[in-house]
Amino acid sequence: MDFVAGAIGGICGVAVGYPLDTVKVRIQTEPNYSGIWNCVRDTYRRERVWGFYRGLSLPVCTVSLVSSVSFGTYHHCLVRMCRLRYGSADAKPARTDITLSGFASGLVRVILTSPTEVAKVRLQTQTQAQAQAQVRAQLQAQAQCWRSSASCPALPVTLGSGPKYRGPLHCLATVAREEGLRGLYKGSSALLLRDSFSFATYFLSYSILCEWLAPTGRSQPDVLGVLMAGGCAGVLAWAVATPMDVIKSRLQADGQGGQRFRGLLHCLVASVREEGPRVLFKGLALNCCRAFPVNMVVFVTYEAVLRLTGTLLK
Incomplete structure (x- = not known):
């Protein structure tokens, strides 16, 4: 059931947060934007509303699978750890168990999300001016x-x-033809670091916040508590993820009109040298603003589907 609940929650989340994700990627990869509102105004002026949804179709098609795998892997790892350490799958997991299960969930995502992220970033940063x-x-x-x-x-x-890329599938085919299979996994090292640590933070903070917000005598909070815990967990996860997200976006956008970076370390050093340490936190405020409503929706949907399916199966 965690696979189904995760899939539905993921689709709801991407529908809420995608426009701000486009703005975030453009700020991280295009130095000509002075801030969030400058990027929003410029995108709307040149491309209207559609500009905020460039590359959306592929994430929508794949997010159900990715989110399903993420939540399913987390739950599966947690159950296995509880059985091995405490002898029962229903035992209360320690925070170490939750952290390691979240870390594993982030690792598994990379295999599925890297090609999608490459296409999304290329389409989001592609403009007629380019x-x-x-x-x-x-x-x-x-x-x-x-x-x-x-x-x-x-x-x-x-x-x-x-534009060079006519859509997500055309983008993937073009990247594979011009850059080979490695092109589809460009930036995967940064994506691996981003997702593993951020998902460990994500699930751990959600678990702790749910404990704090649960009414006395109950193990789970009410709907308002789930909304708050999910939103805050998303903000904390993106606070951890943003530095590697910047590097990931730059590596994946690289290749449009020539390759600039040789790899993760070169991109990190070159970016910091040219723009200062603050470059690693480009888009942090936007990530946090986007993460709160998106993850409120993800977790409240996830918990609602789990409760509904649990009731129907009784």
């Missing part, structure tokens, strides 16, 4: 080639052409 910049760069290279009287290949893109 397409035009690519054309200008290609024209300059062609002109330089002619001046040197060298053999010049034909231009791969013509003036007036549209």
